[in-house]
Amino acid sequence: MALLESTALVKYFPVTAGLLHRKVGDVRAVDGASVTLDEGRTLALVGETGSGKTTLGRLLVRLLEPTSGRVFFEGREITRRSESELRPVRRQLQMVFQNPAASLNPRRRTKEIIEEPLLIHNVGTPRQRLRLVGDLLERVELPPADFLFRYPHMLSGGQRQRVAIARALALSPRLIVLDEPTSALDVSVQAKIIALLRRLQRELKLTYLFISHDLSLVRNVADAVAVMYLGKVVELAPAETLFRTPRHPYTRALLSTIPTVSDEEATLIPEKIVLQGEIPSPARVPSGCAFHPRCYARIAGCDRIVPELLPVGAQHHVRCILYDPALGAPGLPARQSARPPHSEQTGAAAPMDRPR
Amino acid sequence: MESRELTGTRGAEAGTAPPLLAVEQLAIRFHLYEGRAQVINAVDLTIRRGESVALVGETGCGKSITAKAILGLLPANAEIVSGRITFAGRDLLHLPAEELQRIRGRKIAMIFQDPGTALNPVFTVGDQLLDVAAWQGARRAPLLRRRDGALRQRCLEMLRLVRIPDPEGAFRRYPVELSGGMRQRVLIALALLGGPDLLIADELGTALDVSIQDQILEELRDLVHTRGLSVLYITHNLGVARLVSDRIYVMYGGEIAEVAPTGAMFARQLHPYSQGLLAAVPRLTGAIGDGIEGRIPDYINPPPACRFAPRCPFRMEICDRQRPLLAEADPRRWVACHLYPGSTR
Numbered sequence: 001m002a003l004l005e006s007t008a009l010v011k012y013f014p015v016t017a018g019l020l021h022r023k024v025g026d027v028r029a030v031d032g033a034s035v036t037l038d039e040g041r042t043l044a045l046v047g048e049t050g051s052g053k054t055t056l057g058r059l060l061v062r063l064l065e066p067t068s069g070r071v072f073f074e075g076r077e078i079t080r081r082s083e084s085e086l087r088p089v090r091r092q093l094q095m096v097f098q099n100p101a102a103s104l105n106p107r108r109r110t111k112e113i114i115e116e117p118l119l120i121h122n123v124g125t126p127r128q129r130l131r132l133v134g135d136l137l138e139r140v141e142l143p144p145a146d147f148l149f150r151y152p153h154m155l156s157g158g159q160r161q162r163v164a165i166a167r168a169l170a171l172s173p174r175l176i177v178l179d180e181p182t183s184a185l186d187v188s189v190q191a192k193i194i195a196l197l198r199r200l201q202r203e204l205k206l207t208y209l210f211i212s213h214d215l216s217l218v219r220n221v222a223d224a225v226a227v228m229y230l231g232k233v234v235e236l237a238p239a240e241t242l243f244r245t246p247r248h249p250y251t252r253a254l255l256s257t258i259p260t261v262s263d264e265e266a267t268l269i270p271e272k273i274v275l276q277g278e279i280p281s282p283a284r285v286p287s288g289c290a291f292h293p294r295c296y297a298r299i300a301g302c303d304r305i306v307p308e309l310l311p312v313g314a315q316h317h318v319r320c321i322l323y324d325p326a327l328g329a330p331g332l333p334a335r336q337s338a339r340p341p342h343s344e345q346t347g348a349a350a351p352m353d354r355p356r
Numbered sequence: 357m358e359s360r361e362l363t364g365t366r367g368a369e370a371g372t373a374p375p376l377l378a379v380e381q382l383a384i385r386f387h388l389y390e391g392r393a394q395v396i397n398a399v400d401l402t403i404r405r406g407e408s409v410a411l412v413g414e415t416g417c418g419k420s421i422t423a424k425a426i427l428g429l430l431p432a433n434a435e436i437v438s439g440r441i442t443f444a445g446r447d448l449l450h451l452p453a454e455e456l457q458r459i460r461g462r463k464i465a466m467i468f469q470d471p472g473t474a475l476n477p478v479f480t481v482g483d484q485l486l487d488v489a490a491w492q493g494a495r496r497a498p499l500l501r502r503r504d505g506a507l508r509q510r511c512l513e514m515l516r517l518v519r520i521p522d523p524e525g526a527f528r529r530y531p532v533e534l535s536g537g538m539r540q541r542v543l544i545a546l547a548l549l550g551g552p553d554l555l556i557a558d559e560l561g562t563a564l565d566v567s568i569q570d571q572i573l574e575e576l577r578d579l580v581h582t583r584g585l586s587v588l589y590i591t592h593n594l595g596v597a598r599l600v601s602d603r604i605y606v607m608y609g610g611e612i613a614e615v616a617p618t619g620a621m622f623a624r625q626l627h628p629y630s631q632g633l634l635a636a637v638p639r640l641t642g643a644i645g646d647g648i649e650g651r652i653p654d655y656i657n658p659p660p661a662c663r664f665a666p667r668c669p670f671r672m673e674i675c676d677r678q679r680p681l682l683a684e685a686d687p688r689r690w691v692a693c694h695l696y697p698g699s700t701r
Binding site (some may be wrong): 047049156157158186187188189190191192194195213214215216217219222239240243253254255257258259260261262264265268272275278279 | 594641
């Protein structure tokens with residue numbers, strides 16, 4: 001069952017200029033995102049800087065007001081509710097931020113940090129709260145006797161993120177938005193935090209929205225993956241499917257550029273696809289398909305037709321006209337390597353001569 | 357990826373020639389309020405001409421300190437206790453400041469990590485390139501010299517070399533007007549201006565998105581190969597190290613744990629730390645290890661012998677008694693661990 005669902009969610013941030021701050025344009029951070037989070041599962045939002053993944057995450061738990069579109073929690077709309085009506089829902093939706101050094105108040109001790117949400121929602125007596133904070137610390141594998149009265153600077157990065165997770169768990173939420181929860185950590189610590197998050201999900205039947213730019217990590221935590229590009233979900237699929245048969249040209253390119261540590265991973269995407277240029281500013285979104293200026297499989301019409309999210313398999317959706325049945329659904333060409341074979345093997349052509 | 361076989365062997369051909377850079381038994385301590393931190397401990401590292409070496413390890417392992425020591429850029433509270441650093445036959449640690457200046461930034465150049473902050477925001481890209489190109493001593497070059505057309509050409513040439521699409525335009529722009537990827541390219545151009553023999557790249561590209569990171573790393577790799585440069589990549593990302601390096605040094609707790617040709621390292625790791633580190637990297641095929649228990653050593657009171665012992669799943673009695681020596685365990689592979697007979701005295 002869908003715990004959280006959004007339909008055509010849009011968030012534009014105005015761009016102002018001049019003395020009177022007149023609006024001169026929009027940054028289209030999120031541009032029509034419909035996603036579904038199933039209870040007890042993990043949906044990952046992946047994308048590069050500026051793809052709108054963090055904005056979408058914040059819209060879904062109403063940390064931001066959408067420009068248009070609706071969000072439903074347990075089938076009931078939460079977009080138009082007032083802040084006081086929203087309170088009971090807020091308890092159910094919690095967030096863990098990227099940088100635990102910045103998301104924990106440096107002047108508060110662990111106990112106060114974890115207790116804060118309980119105070120805000122008037123939970124228990126001081127004694128009960130202290131016991132609860134102790135239990136939460138146990139849950140995230142920090143012995144309370146050692147950690148209750150430490151300041152954030154006395155904790156390692158991994159321990160800080162554990163405190164942030166304990167704080168998110170304090171109100172027994174149903175859903176946690178994890179915004180790049182491990183990207184500030186070393187891999188050996190990251191693996192520990194991921195193991196903890198998985199265990200908590202199992203034990204507490206939690207639903208996760210996992211926001212990350214790291215596809216290798218997403219492969220290991222998500223049940224379903226939404227790939228975002230310039231505010232739009234361009235591919236949505238169960239994790240297994242997405243990594244075995246990526247369909248969108250952008251997803252394929254993204255997968256092929258990840259530095260890997262084993263040869264088995266390289267066989268997933270045999271051909272290397274180097275994208276031209278960089279992701280455009282969301283204030284100047286290209287016409288038609290937003291990805292078309294960088295796309296190596298571009299056909300006539302890509303610069304005009306705004307593609308819809310089309311079904312291409314079981315729970316697998318792609319936003320690309322190459323899969324549009326109305327156009328004959330040509331699909332991706334078999335070999336879409338966007339560049340000549342590597343020059344260094346022959347030792348000839350200097351890199352300067354390689355066409356851009 | 358196609359060059360994997362190639363990169364595995366290229367370093368060996370240089371065989372007997374003296375290395376371009378040799379760090380021998382380097383030990384550095386830091387004077388802190390809390391006490392004396394023994395950070396770098398007996399580090400050996402060599403880079404041959406035309407070789408790309410990656411120094412990998414996690415936060416706080418001392419990899420950046422090692423790079424700073426090579427460049428003579430250690431902070432004031434650092435003290436080099438012992439060891440030698442030789443570059444092209446010259447002892448960098450005992451060079452007069454003036455001579456070191458002539459090597460640093462010219463023969464040894466650094467590609468800085470953060471494209472957002474490494475460039476001065478109030479000067480144009482061109483100004484900053486010209487400044488470096490015209491540099492002739494401790495002072496800023498006179499304006500006249502910086503107006504020199506030939507210098508300008510050389511700077512534009514560098515921007516072209518690092519594949520900046522519109523070099524003339526980029527030359528006139530301020531850093532904020534360029535994207536992160538373009539700024540990183542400018543930083544590479546800056547490093548290449550002096551015609552260096554050795555490049556030191558600190559966490560190159562890790563602040564960028566993967567698709568841009570990949571472009572830049574591959575382009576630099578090609579550039580380095582065609583010009584026969586040596587590179588020291590400092591990185592925590594094992595995938596990046598695998599992509600760009602011929603040999604890998606794994607560092608833990610201020611010591612070298614293991615050295616191996618890149619291909620061999622990823623095929624099989626000898627040191628328990630390398631094993632744990634690689635197992636913790638999430639894979640696209642859907643596998644992630646358990647991570648490593650514990651945390652990096654306290655440098656003020658480091659473990660008495662092997663610094664990894666407190667976290668090691670194979671810890672033995674000798675590990676707390678005797679420091680393991682970096683010894684050849686397999687041909688061209690060196691490891692500092694008592695599991696291998698050569699490491700025990």
